[in-house]
Amino acid sequence: MQPEMLIKLVVLLPLIGAAINGLGGLFVPALRNKEGLIGMIGTIMVLLPFLITVYLFIGFQGDAIISNAFTWMAAGDLTIGFDYRIDELSLLMTMIVTGVGSLIHLYSAGYMHGDDGYWRFFAYLNLFIFAMLNLVLGNNLVVLFLGWEGVGLCSYLLIGFWYKDRNNSKAASKAFIMNRIGDFAFLLAMFIIFREIGSLDFDAVLTDGLTMSQGSITATVLLLFIGATGKSAQIPLFTWLPDAMAGPTPVSALIHAATMVTSGLYLLARLSPLVLMAPGVMTVIAIVGAVTALVAATIAITQNDIKKVLAYSTVSQLGYMFLATGVGAFYVAIFHVMTHAFFKGCLFLGSGSVIHGMHEVEHELEHDGHGHHLDPQDMRTMGGLKKFMPATRMTFLISTLAIAGIPGLAGFFSKDEILFKAFEAGTHGIDVGLVVWVVGLITAFLTAVYMTRAYVLTFEGEPRWPHADKITPHESPWTMTVPLWVLAGMSVVGGYLGIPAVIAHGDLNWIHHWLAGEQGPVAEAAFEGHVALAVEWGLIALGSLIAIMGVWLGWRWYSKRGLSFDEKLAARFGGLYKLWQGKYFFDEAYDKTIVRPLIGGSIHGLAPFDKYVIDGLVNFTGFFTRGASFTLRYLQTGLVQSYAVAIVFGVVLLIWLMLF
């Protein structure tokens, strides 16, 4: 079949899956507990697109193929088609989305076993994949935006999946509202582009768009970046991502680690020639990325909830990717997106497996009437799980080492490349490069430490849950361990797609050639001259050393002293540790500066719901509108004659405007 046809199939299959599961579950209650069927449909509808994409990938000739599904609107001077674009970048992203996606679907089939909303979960998950594919395959900003909104919506639905718990819907609302702020910036950027060049197709944006005035370009790129910070959880809009862990763990793995949160980076990479035209904004991006990476890494050290650690780790790694974008190394950012999808997906699924096991422990404790309350996500009550969950432990260990950057594993290659690019930019006249390089090194060390901490506290040492001698967790079923092994395997080999330039002059750096080669869709910052070979080797050695040091120290500290080392850290760092533990008090600051005044200003008749919407309203406009709303509504007195006065006022205004 033609690629044009196939690509439509790729997008459509997940939608069909969502429709079957969603409508079937909605209208035929008997289908709701056919878990095997639902899980199979859901998984196959993502696996098939993956296989098709691989087929397309193999047959890809090097020229972008554009497939028009249908013309969505053709009115005035604007034509917007539902066009899908097959090129190097979109193929790679599609493979990540569908590949990791199908593994996570398979995993969910086991993880969600017995949940009332099993059908709903798979319908949402398929719908998410559909939206995400629109995002990465769209050939114009409108389709991309539709996907962008769609993944936001699905993420909202999935975070609030267990909506009966108030906290979950609160987290969902928070995520949604923070994303809306970013989306709004994105929309404005689209307006500017459309106004300037009259088209939103990528081809036009990347040719005509480059001729826009410098002011427009800077504004556009800045707005796009703000849009990206919302979706990809960067400072200042990052606080929703850790809260989003309220959703089921596969959701965290799929949406909040592997795919959706990286869409901001995809957007910037897709428009990389435009981004390169705005050096000022790139500096901002690099700094924001570096600061986010460092801030999130320090917070991660202090967290005890296993999913929270991984969430902050994700924020930190996303910071890395933005750092790379900021120094003009877009393809490296995408490379890191890919390797990160492997190891962070694996880590999240591993944590899910652990939680699954600990749940069992919790249940048995309750069943036996011990009356202990156990938080199945708290690492302080874990420990020694390697005896009970060998597969989970092995895969978790591999991906921990990968994310820490141990040489030879996937994380090493991509992280090292990012640091190298920052260094290269720093030594070629972009001063910010050196600063972010140093920050990146510190973060790399911290990453190794907190990930080792998480691993050691979870799997090593002695069990710390009550009655550990009698009650033990069990390894998860095969549907859950198979994806773990696959992802762990990818975490080992995935990095070899981007072998550093020191070896064979970069000829073996496949990902570079694929994305940023002669015809590749991704631009990159070009510098005069090269960094000396010896220096490059030195940098690699430094990176490796830092990673190994981090892992070794982390292991030593936490396997010997266990939890008590946290106290020592707290004593050593004092106020700083409190700052980390308190997550830099972002939430509190938002609460004090924005949320409180809101509540204070509009105390009248606030329904409980408003409180948690307000909690998320992080802009002054929200305060203003709400205040205005509560004031203005009292104009509506209920008296006919005051309404008539308004009419007369309107008449006077109308006549005045019309005549003068």
Place this chain on the structure above:
Amino acid sequence: MEITLNWYLTLSALLFSMGVIGFLFRRNAIVMLMCVELMLNSVNLSLVALSQSMGDTAGQILVFFVMSVAAAEAAVGLALVIAIFRDKLTIDVTQINLFKY
């Protein structure tokens, strides 16, 4: 003294304003209804005067429609006032404010 078109128009405008002011300040629903009728009829005066001065019948035709519409409105209005009165035992519009804000 000849009575020109402007006299009619001025009288009509005055009557219209009286209607508006009455509507704004009287609290009895029926009086308000009468004020509306006054407004409509003042416009009728304008229309007839204009129609006459231009020698065009369209204005007078509209007057017919206005009259019948006004009658229908009066009927509906009185019916509503009666319904309200049965419920609240008052037709003071300041007492009729169940819905507000």
Place this chain on the structure above:
Amino acid sequence: MLSDFIPFFIQLGIAVGLSFTLLKAAALIGPKRDNVIKMTSYESGMDPIGSARERYSVKFYLVAMIFIVFDVEIVFLYPWAVSFDEFIAAGAGPGVMAVVLFFVIILAIGLVYDIKKGGLEFD
């Protein structure tokens, strides 16, 4: 100018004169048997005792409203009646008659509805 109105004034004179004459004649010729009821002032069928602001039955308003509506519809018949001669002269008599009949039928439907719903029933 004023002479145009001579027929009008003549008709006015006849109308006033006739009604005055007839009433006077009745008073002069007719038998007089006074009693209390006959001597009291006539107030639309109401007993003229007690407050004049007494509440009326809603039926009064209902009939009044129905009267207004049907009364005003006559306004559409006047122009037709006035120019019907010309229509006949143009040979369009039946057609215009049909149109007006349609209009009257609509009014009649309203009347039927009123009667059926008891709008005109007094009790």
Place this chain on the structure above:
Amino acid sequence: MDLSQAYSMMMTDLGATLFLLIVAVSGLVLVVFDAFKPRHVATPWIAGLALSAGFVIEMMSIGAPEGLAWYDMMRTGGSAAFVNSLVLGSGALSIILTVPYLKKIGHNIGEVYAMILFATVGMLVLGAANNLVTVFVGLETMSICLYILTGFVRSESGSTESALKYFLLGAFSTGFFLYGIALIYGATGSMEFGAIRIAAEQSAGVMFWGGVSLLLVGFLFKVSAAPFHMWTPDVYQGAPTTITGFMSTASKAAAFAALVVVLWKALPAERWADVLAVFAVITMVIGNVIALSQQNIKRMLAYSSIAHAGYVLVGLASGSQAGYSGALFYLMVYTIMNIGAFGVLALLEWDGKEGSEQTLESLAGVGYRKPFLGWTMAVFMFSLSGFPPLAGFLGKWAVFAPAIDADLVWLAIIGVLTSAVSAYYYLRVLVVFFMKPEGENSPMAEHSFDIPRSSAAVLIACVVLLVVFGVTTFALDVTSGFFAADTVTQFLG
């Protein structure tokens, strides 16, 4: 004129306005029928069939060229056919929803259907008017019937109160409207749209523009644009729910359609665009902002409908062909969304203190207990807030884009900003539906109810239409053919 010619013209005109005749005569028949057989089961059928027949006829004449009928008093074909089918469709759907609703609230009154038909007649005349006399007659026929429909639940003080308010203010605004007609008539010597424009282009003074202002008052009142909107929340809250749905869609569509035609055919292209832009801003801001603080869901939707009137005004303010056609398209989308939303609410209304107030709180957990209602409502809310790929998004695009083309970028930006605000209150409905546990004494627990199949079918139809019109643009293409420049000259010439 030759007599036979006059007869044949009359027959042609009757044919061209057959839909109107069907609806009007059915209304008359229903009045008699109901008088003799009260509450007969066939009454809604007659009404529904009449509207559907009219709908089919008018649907088939969409795309026919613009024409005139009844001595240039009415327009046929073109945009008139579109608006007529919109009004007739809205009426037919409303009748389907009204039948179970009236049974539920225990006011199964036959006249309601006749009144809906007569109101529809008024709207049809209004939407197809080509003369200020027809505009007035249509507007008033529609309004008087709506006053009655609002207040027919005499036992409920809310219903009568809102009817009285609607009536008094409606009559008040009619006064201004009529005065506007008189002034325009005085300034131009005609009431026919094309003639008005020709006269106004030669000389248009204070009298003319003052008249236009007052004329606009009448229209802006009917479409509930701020500050003429004050009646809307009270009336929408007090009126029977399905009637609110009908009123908020069909009457608004007809009034807007007439306004579009007046702007397009009767007024010279000057002055009024900026004025409308100002009112669009006031309307969008007032509607969206006040909606935020509403606890009653019908009232919230009333403010939302005010806001939507503002969006349509944005399209009109652009004063271009694209703006007018975008406005018509938006009206269609808006009609579908609102009929659906009020249709859902009509099913969720129950007697008792909490129920009939329809606070948001009392609807907690509906999405869980009645997933069908929850999901359809979700579609309507998302569409109302303008989420792609539902039709609401395309509609917003269709009205905002012409404004940008007409150099009213600030207006479009305010539109987008205020509709961003609107996402909060639409979403709030869904949060309550899906994410809040049922209250202790939720009325739903006590009142188990079934969803009538007819209502379900209407809701599904609305959802399907929203999706179809959201992802395809053929309807937008159809509307954009209505206001081509050559049709204007054809009329003027």
